[in-house]
Amino acid sequence: MKKFLPSICMAALVMGLNFCAPPIDLDIQPAAPKLVVSSQVIPEQYILVSVTRSFSSLETRPDTSAEFKKSIYVSNAFVTVDYFGITDTLTMISPGLYEGHNLLQYYYGDYHLTVLDNEKGLSANSSTIMLPRVQFDTVYPVVIRTPADTSITIHYELSDNQEIENYYVVDYVKRPKNSTNTPMNVDKIIAQGKNSTETFDLLSDDSFLNGKYSMNKKITSVKAKDTLAVMVSNITKGYYEFLSALKRSGTVFNTLASEPIHFPGNVNNGYGYFNACNPYFEIFDLNDY
């Protein structure tokens, strides 16, 4: 130890008495909770709307704790969707998740969402347009099994009406075999939650050549025994911009190393995005390939 002493002393001197200056308390008002909305239409069946609350940077509870989840999942909210003079009141199917079974689906129709959180006295509203469903021209998985590895590629082709401005999202959703879960369940999402990018493709008119788009997408996070749903949705420009921002800036790394961002949601007095896009999907049991 003696021989280290001069070095330690000098290093301390050189480095200064760093971090000794006491921090200064700041008077910053953390963000007040607001409602966070996201939604998913299941074609010809129902609409699901998740309603959660944002939380302060000074939140002390771990985000996996039951108490924390309870504080952000909005229970017993009054959630309605208005369209063509019809008001559809959604039913809570689990904390934070609301379902509208009677929702009629009109393409190019305006849908207005209103959410009232009686427990916290919060409210939010939003509007969107339901765009028609589109289908893949072709879609299939290519599974190559070798003794060392298995690679899974999804090949799909898509056509676009070049006369109007269109945007699309292609999602790759892994589902456990024989799962009866709905494609979106807030509880499951949070329980499984890992930030992820590169798990969906965003296409705009610029992506198409003479109205055609072809893609071989290598999927690395799926195993050969899984079931994979591949979905395509015709989405609004606003939702495309929201997803674009989410794709490139939604990771923890981005929060630390990127420029600050205000995600371009469409929820008044809240966050998130209310969309009514109608996905077309095909499900592949990769065991069969």
Place this chain on the structure above:
Amino acid sequence: MFFKKIAALIFLLICCASLNGQNQFTISGTVSDTINGESAIGALVYLKGTNKGISTNVYGFYSLTLAKGTYEITCSFIGYKSTTQTVQLDQNIHLDFKLLPENNSLNEVVIVADKDIEQEQVKSSQMSAIHIPIDQIKNIPTIGGETDIIKVMQLMPGVKRGNEGQNGMMVRGGNGDDNLILLDEATVYNISHMFGFISVFNNDALKDVTLYKGGFPAQFGGRLSSVMDIRMKDGDLQKFHVTGGIGTISSNLTLEGPLIKDKMSFLVSGRRSYIDQLTKPLQKIGAWIPYHFYDINFKLNYIVRAKDRLYLSMYRGDDILDNAGTSAANNILGTDNSTFIMGNYTSTARWNHIYHSKLFSNVSLIFTRYRYDVEANMSGNSFLTKSKINDIGSKIDYNYYPNTKNTIKYGAFFINHTFNPNMVSTGGEISDLVRSRKGSTLITQEFGIYAGVDWKVDSLLKINYGLRNSWLLTQAKVYAGLEPRLSLAWNFSENQSFKAGYSRMVQYLHLVSSSAMSLPTDLWYPATKAVKPLVSDQVALGYNLTMPKIKSMLSIEAYYKWINNMIDYREGATLILNDNYEKELVTGRGRAYGVETFLSKTKGRFTGWMGYTLSWSKRNFKELNHGETFYAKFDRRHDLSLVGAYDITPRFTLSAVWVYSTGQRITPVLGNYFVPNPTTGINTLAIFADKNSFEMPASHRLDVSFIFKTKEHRQFLKHKGEWHFGAYNLYNRAQPHKIIITDKSDGTKKYQAVGRFGVIPFISYNFKL
């Protein structure tokens, strides 16, 4: 067509300025230090008892054209005894002045000026400029005990500091990359060691520095906000010297002397840090810091004959993190065989030629390279990234002195920039995440011409007007920038003047630098087809006063600056290793305005200055902050510097610096929310405040230094020495630079601002053999 217009304009300027030249003769020559032969930049040569005179140029040359007669010519320079000679002027005369330093010791305390020099500063049409001979600032306390020229400039009004301890300079509301730093005319792209805490400029190798914040002379351009013109010493033409210093962070040694007495001299100066050596014994406990930096300055100065002089200047400096041959457990980096090298290399060859007593020229060939290499190896993964900029250029400058009323400066320049950013090579699993790539090579050419006239209209009015035209050839596109310059001084009384100025500046380079994460690997990029050059227009008004009775000067300046084609980054942009950075840029405009006050006491036992700036700096980008105007990150409303030194005895001096500035602006994260990913995941998204909407607590600190000059050592290597003891941030106040969230005693959390440094004591010893 355009070239013809410019040529015609230059011709017109020269003709106008040459109108009165009948039956006159010229006294010309150089001004230098009688002890070491160093040329004096900005020395004043004038007719005693009149206001007819001229300042020496950056090579110490002057030329004064007068009618036939007998004159008493006086020469004054900061920190030197004035000298007067009587000349019978009936032919052109060559007259060199050799000046004797007033205080032939190691140090003066702060900026010292003679009355004549002060009055010349008041009367000069040049405004918004700070000129400091390096010897005058050696006692200002800074981190580590070694005075840092960049940190001294940060104490001047109009110059804002960046983060604590770092060398960022924001001049008059500009950004950190709006400053052109020249070392013997070569651009220095990276001005910092130790990730920003120490500048690359070794004081022992430097002679003089001038910072222009506005009222830019026509010969300068290329950046919007400031030009810092740093000149190295030429080397002692008379005697061999060794000077050096031993400090807490680094030590330096400088050798200079004549190779041929009065004809040829050299200077070699080196500096190295030694934290790597100090901590090497700590390898066994994994606490070795394998980092060091070094600088080498070299200069050769050759007086070929009275009319010709050659200079060769070179600088090389690197920051090196190198733990090659050690395992991850032995160093604080936690990696195996990793290296990080970043640094500048500059070289300048210059030829001064005096065509005749009225025409001086300088031709420069300049090479600059800035590069960094990062290589890391860990757990079977390897990562290598490189970037570099090479500039090769030349310039020619003429100074023409047609008569006592006019000085004309004109010239041309050419720079070839080669940018090789973001070459990446990866191996192992990391190559799935970061792909190897060659990086793109960008080659651009920047060139231009300029002409400027310094015109003494009469005893009351001086005007400096000029024009600079620059071009950039990039990606088969040509950008042209016409940059008019005008400044004037109205000397309405012996000791007072009003000044006004206008200047347009065009900038063809910008630094792509993440505001979220400060890295030393920020990259310079040129304007391209998609990214236009930045343009600024600045007007300034000033009032100057000398107060000889109390040996003080007062300067008050107000300015307003418009910046167009300003660059910022799209919301959410990630700039690290981003080759496609252009997609992340957004273009907007900036406005900056403020008032600067500078009060200095330049003589006596107590010397020092007070600089205060009240300023605003705003930005507006359609794509940022919902299109609303926001404040710049370093929009510090109030900025006050008090610098003082008191000679307690001839051998013992106390100096102190107190700085206060409004806190920098920041965009804090106020909350979070979850949003389902289109697949089965979720994203945790941050809720940011409006851009730069939060103002950090004010920064203030006190630095002190005690300087003790030893008696001359006669027995062991006869030398003079001085000890510097002191402390940075004496009362241990955090200089807030980032926000953290900490636990309160009741289990809740709170926001706190933290600084980088607490109190840092220092001790150093400087000597001269």
